[in-house]
Amino acid sequence: MLTAPRRVLTLLVTVLLLVTTFGDAASAEPTPGADEDGGQNLTVRQALDKATAEYNDAKGRLDKSVADQAAIGDQMAKAQTRLGELQASAGAIANAAYRGNRVSLTNVILGADDPDDMLHNMVTVEYMLQQENKQLREIAETQRQLEQQRKDIDAAVANQQAQLKIMETNKKTAEDALRKAGGGADVSSGAPSGGKVTTNAVARNSDGSYPKESCSGDDPTTTGCQSPRTTNMYNEARKAGFTHYTSCYRSGGGGDHPLGKACDFSANASTFVNARATGADKTYGDNLAAWALANAKNLGIKYVIWYKRIWQPSSGWKSYGGDGTPAGDHYNHVHISMQ
Structure with missing residues (x-):
């Protein structure tokens, strides 16, 4: 028969065993914990996170560059069409001048019947010269735009190639991290x-x-x-x-x-x-x-x-x-x- 002190000791041991058992059961927590990544070490997790983030940013830059290239291509097509129109118009003016059909200031003065006609014709000639000069300036500006757009296209293509390399590098890094885990x-x-x-x-x-x-x-x-x-x-x-x-x-x-x-x-x-x-x-x-x-x-x-x-x-x-x-x-x- 157990004495009172021995009964107390036995009871305490039993309680401790129960606490330990329930404590172990409670530790089987279904909630994701701080190490939910399946025992991956911190270095592997960081490599995965960094590689994936850098891949996403590079992909975003690539998509933006491709969209920019498409927009520049549309602008180039419009500029090329306008340049063709301007050059055709300028050619017609030059051809008329070559054939002697171009109105000159001398012809206006000599052919005028009175001062009022002469003044009107002089204003007309001045307007025509201004229009021709404006057209020539627009031709030059359109050519400059086309040259800049060609450079922008080249830069976009170079950027895309760089981003593709970054993406490929980070894809490999992420996959290596997964394999290590x-x-x-x-x-x-x-x-x-x-x-x-x-x-x-x-x-x-x-x-x-x-x-x-x-x-x-x-x-x-x-x-x-x-x-x-x-x-x-x-x-x-x-x-x-x-x-x-x-x-x-x-x-x-x-x-x-x-x-x-x-x-x-x-x-x-x-x-x-x-x-x-x-x-x-x-x-x-x-x-x-x-x-x-x-x-x-x-x-x-x-x-x-x-x-x-x-x-x-x-x-x-x-x-x-x-x-x-x-x-x-x-x-x-x-x-x-x-x-």
Whole structure:
């Protein structure tokens, strides 16, 4: 039979064991944590984030340059047409002068019957000379514009070639980072696609890149902060019907959450579930990921992670190296990172 002190000791040990057991169970948290990127080290995450951001900016500059080139081409076509008209008109004037049909000041004076006629004819000749001079100046200016436009086209092409090199370099860097983290294989077959564009384009710099942003606004999902583009993305997702539980800002760890540039959209309506999404929840996640892809350029989305896949604009859907948990493998939520 146990004595009172031994019974007390046994009771304390039992309580401690229960606390430990429940504590371990509670630690299996379905909520994405600071290391939700599946054990990737900070250097790999930073390389991925930096490469993808630089790729997006280079792509923006390329798109802007291509649009500028097209606009310059249209201007050149109009200038070339106008130059042809001016040259034809000038040729007709020169031909008339060669044949002796051109009105001269001497002919006006000698052919005038009275002073009034002479004065009128002199004014007419002066007007014709002014028109000819104006036409010649317009020819010269049009030729100058065409030469400048040719230089602008050459500069646009050189810029496009430079941006393509930057894009290719950053594509390779991002893919290398994914492989180091245990992912990077092509998994485009069966991946979410077909989302509808429901958004307008966010502001860009004059060269087509995205303006730099900080964690300057309130996060509607936590007590933290958000960048303006992240808030816009969150609001646009809500407008598009993606209203399940969402958490954005998170302090600590690497990645974009502490910068206010990422959101985790739960597949479940009310919370993060510690299991793979199935059924309607899986469909919800697929639809959200597809919508994010379709609106990525307009919103400034850097990458999307869902169901052990990661989508980047440089290479599409690739496998994602998680940590074996529903949260770490992103089976229970869609992660969207912003530029």
